[in-house]
Amino acid sequence: MTASNITRFNILAVAQSGRLEHEAILLAASLRHSDPGFTGTLFIAEPQPGPKWPDDPRIAPKTRALLETLGATILPFDSAAFGASYPNGNKIEALAALPDDPFLFLDTDTLITGPVSAIPFDFAHPSASMRREGTWPKIELYGPTYAQTWKSLYDRFGLDYAASLDLTQPSEYWQRHLYFNAGWFFHQSPRAFGNRYLAFARSIRDNPPEDLVCQELYPWLDQIALPLVIHSFNGSRPGPDLAALDGTATCHYRSLSLLYARESDHAVAVLEEVARDKALRPTLRDWEALKTLVYQNKGRKARALFDPDNLPPREQVIRNTLKRENLWLR
Incomplete structure (x- = not known):
């Protein structure tokens, strides 16, 4: 095989x-x-x-x-x-x-x-x-560039830096790497x-x-x-x-609040169905975020804060909105 x-x-x-x-x-x-x-x-x-x-x-x-x-x-x-x-x-x-x-x-x-x-x-x-944002590296005004930073790592391990690049992306844009x-x-x-x-x-x-x-x-x-x-x-x-990873087969939700805020109706339905299994509830109730968002139905309140077809492009904006409503829970 x-x-x-x-x-x-x-x-x-x-x-x-x-x-x-x-x-x-x-x-x-x-x-x-x-x-x-x-x-x-x-x-x-x-x-x-x-x-x-x-x-x-x-x-x-x-x-x-x-x-x-x-x-x-x-x-x-x-x-x-x-x-x-x-x-x-x-x-x-x-x-x-x-x-x-x-x-x-x-x-x-x-x-x-x-x-x-x-x-x-x-x-x-x-x-x-x-499914990521440009979290690393953070380029300083007079510091090494994206290319210099990443190339130094490829050189460290004897790897072909040029072959790793996405040439459809602009030079010195994080997604090129x-x-x-x-x-x-x-x-x-x-x-x-x-x-x-x-x-x-x-x-x-x-x-x-x-x-x-x-x-x-x-x-x-x-x-x-x-x-x-x-x-x-x-x-x-x-x-x-x-494509089914981070798509139809898996959902990397990061936090239950983010799941309600931005994930698909199907992902929410799967969460609620498995969490309400009577064999799991006594243990899952120890998780404060799940108890609040699923068993107390506050996840639906969090979901109503956002338009699923027009979500903020930055995760931090979603987090801040949830925090203002006391619905940021992990």
Whole structure:
């Protein structure tokens, strides 16, 4: 079987105590609801206590039991490089704990809204989410340009910078450069991908190129390293075959308030249907945002604040509107 016609793959998400464990319940329940034909394994990776975690990061026993009844497998892993100082690094370090089979990583704040198993992945050529804003780098007036900043990273790892560019975009515009949201990505080997991801991220963190002198690395480190890793494995921007991701099959909602404010009617319907499952309610009620927005129906009030056909172009405008109405909840 070649990489291009693989139909069975695993899904990886990371959860720990608090909000993420509740998001993991929604992810697992929505996968069962929206893609009952999925034949892979949903792994919920769980960081373990250790020197990198001053507080125990493990999920609650009742959440663990509920996730297992939903078909998820809890996957413990140790944090050697990041931990509490940079929780986004969990997605990098968790890859080493996966079986070395084709995988799709999803941020835990993702709903499955359609058949992920029907997406024609080419696992030999990785890609990632383009649902992003120009969050990095931030160009200073007299500092290095976009081209200088990104080229210094490609040069660091011996990669072909010119081949990564989208030449349909203007020079010195952020979208000319390969930049992803790390909310989803995939590859045929979590071991190879994870080892390289970790090596690149640590190199950037511990010894950034001189052209990054003006740049903040946190919280963007995972998204700085990701395009370099994808490019190194002959991957690139997602094509039309992957349109169901961030489309009809997945919804990376980021926060429940944003879900109500800007996502599709179908995504809202999936959220409300799975959240109102009587087996899930007693645990999900511990999540204040879900209790308020779903069980107390205030999500509908948040949704009424926006015209779905004319949303503000910047997420910050949506957030500020929700905050003014006391409806910004995660």
